[in-house]
Amino acid sequence: MPPHKIRQEWLALDETAEVILQHSITLQSADLIRHSFIWRNRSICL
Numbered sequence: 001m002p003p004h005k006i007r008q009e010w011l012a013l014d015e016t017a018e019v020i021l022q023h024s025i026t027l028q029s030a031d032l033i034r035h036s037f038i039w040r041n042r043s044i045c046l
Contacts, residue, residue: 011019019025
């Protein structure tokens with residue numbers, strides 16, 4: 001099976017919340033901490 005191409009895009013906070021609710025996505029606290037750390041570093045670099 002060939003690998004799928006993944007398109008990455010940034011969502012607004014309300015869009016992200018909607019996707020999480022629609023797909024019943026569960027996030028572990030470690031995931032939230034990791035993503036917030038990445039986001040903070042990214043925003044500092046801009």
